Amino acid sequence: MLNTIKQVFHSPKFVTGFVIFMVMLLTIIIYPIIVTADPLEMIGNGNFFKPGTYVNTSETISAKQYTFNVDVSQASKLDRQLDDTQRTKMADWLVRFGGVDESEIDTSDSVALVELWKNNYSKDVDQTGLIAADKKYFVRLDTKIDAMLASSGIIIAQKDEEGTLSEQSTVEDNSYVNINDLQTSRTLILGTDNFGRDTLTELVSAAKNSLKIGLIAGSIATVIGLVLGLLSGYLGGIIDNIITFVTNLFTVIPSFVLLVLISYSVGQGSRGIYLVAIIIGCTSWTWTTRSVRSQVISLRNRDHVNLSKLSGHSLFRIIMTDILPYIASYVVMALILQISSGILSEAQLSMLGLGPATTESATLGLMMNWATLYSAHLNGSWWAYFPVIFTVALIAFSLNLMNTGLDQVFNPQLRD
């Protein structure tokens, strides 16, 4: 036994898979100890905040200002303040009404673009074909550009009782604040999701729940598959015929369709994480049954089993001591694959909206489902779905790698 474990840990594939899996497992265990906040707390008012460090704006203004001797050029100011939509609209106006050739315009050069704009734009030009709202938009944009060109610093003013503004302080263009002076900065490594939740914290909690589902589903599938496979293979006869018939029936009906139908019929209200895990487990045992059965059939006529019968051992004892140890390695491998496929099944189900119907706990599949529903893939919010896909892939990859490693140890024909 000890020797087998030693051999297993000498397999590079198993060790790689094991290390990846353990790192993920430790992260899942340790992260919630460090970050104690509720993983599903909606911290952002709005959806899909970009990854990065967020600082409180009013605190920034009242914080101690440091003046840096840097050249705050007009170019950098314009670059910072003109967004892509504004640039495209400006270029569009210039071509249509300003009489500028398209080849002269470079939207990435903000100084040249603003210069062209100031030389050619006039609200009085004939703008036939433009709706009133757009005309007003360009007037506002022009005023804004004027302000950008003219301004130097931002004035902080206070309104008194009579409604008159009085200047309090000025934030110069070259003034900075130290991020360490701020009390309320918040770093969101993976931004927020559609509900305004911290994606990283949610991801860790989702990975934990998905592993739980995989483990429960995998164990159920393995136990059902093992028991049926052992009975059918060892007993043979009519029991074998019945079990094989049922197994074939379940194999013929695609298990995913069955899974979808059961999940749908269970109903939205009662579909929790554990129920989904049980449903997945109860529909994915056929493969284990078939393979265990064939292994047992080849074992049941071995001399050591016959000898055990002749020694008067009971059926239970023969199965437990003369059959099970011989297929134990095989069962462990089947369990690993079932855990992996359980996690993937949950992800598939949830993508279809048939996963756990809950907003109280996240799973990897649900996170992908939410990201899809809120078009994260269309609006470029990669942080809402890519880390999730990567985590699913990494879990499945590590488990399969461990399985291949074990296979090589237990099946000498496959050794490199």
Next chain:
Amino acid sequence: MSEIQKNPENKTVDTRPLCLSGKGVTKVFGFGETRTVAVDHVDFAFHEGEIISIVGESGSGKTTISKMLLGLISVTEGEIQFQGKPRDISSHKKKKEYWKGIQAIFQDPFSSFNMFNKIDAVLLDCINMRGGKNLPKEEKVRLMTEACSFVNLKFAELTNKYPFELSGGQMQRLMIARIFLLKPKILLADEPTSMIDACSRATILDMLLKLRDEINMTIIFITHDIGLAYYVSDSVYIMEHGKFVESGGADEVILTPKAEYTKRLISDVPKIYEEWDLSTV
């Protein structure tokens, strides 16, 4: 001229009591197109203390009949009588009782042992089966030591070892030690020496014969080696395609064969100093 002389006068009648007999014993596997009759209405009568050989080539039904005799597979048709009474193995309890009377040694010693169990467990099982479950530990060790020394093995060297740590010959001797502890009425030996080297073969046979003398056990040899059958048996059953084509005293069957198949089996035995006629094979 053949080395085996025909001697028509050598016909004997066994007067010892019957211990295992069968009438019309048949085994059919499958049905419809896949129906195979492995054993076809065979009759036999084995006496106490007798050594019987069932000889036949591969696929003749030797192993099937041995499994039926052991009660490991059911009998499709016919009746087997054990010690003069119809054999009853309808429940696990009755089977357990039956297996106290009949035991087996298999062909491949390497697959006869559960490789996850220590050797002690195999021998302890036998003591428990003989009702020695509550014996003190020292007594159990004494019995195991005695059984091992009967087959020229040292229990002290084997204890806590796994079967795969032994050689094929040692394993097969351990199987005999198991029989020594169980002391069954009948021993079914399914080609017990075919996987063993020639030197160990004589030792194993010698031990089996010694054991027979000691506990007056019936030994049924299942073999394809007609030479070995003639050497050790009192009676010989020749099996072809699931039927006994010839049976009787060893001398009678081997020296005056009547069935064509028996004659062919005898002529196929390779003889030293003579060229082997492969045309009949």
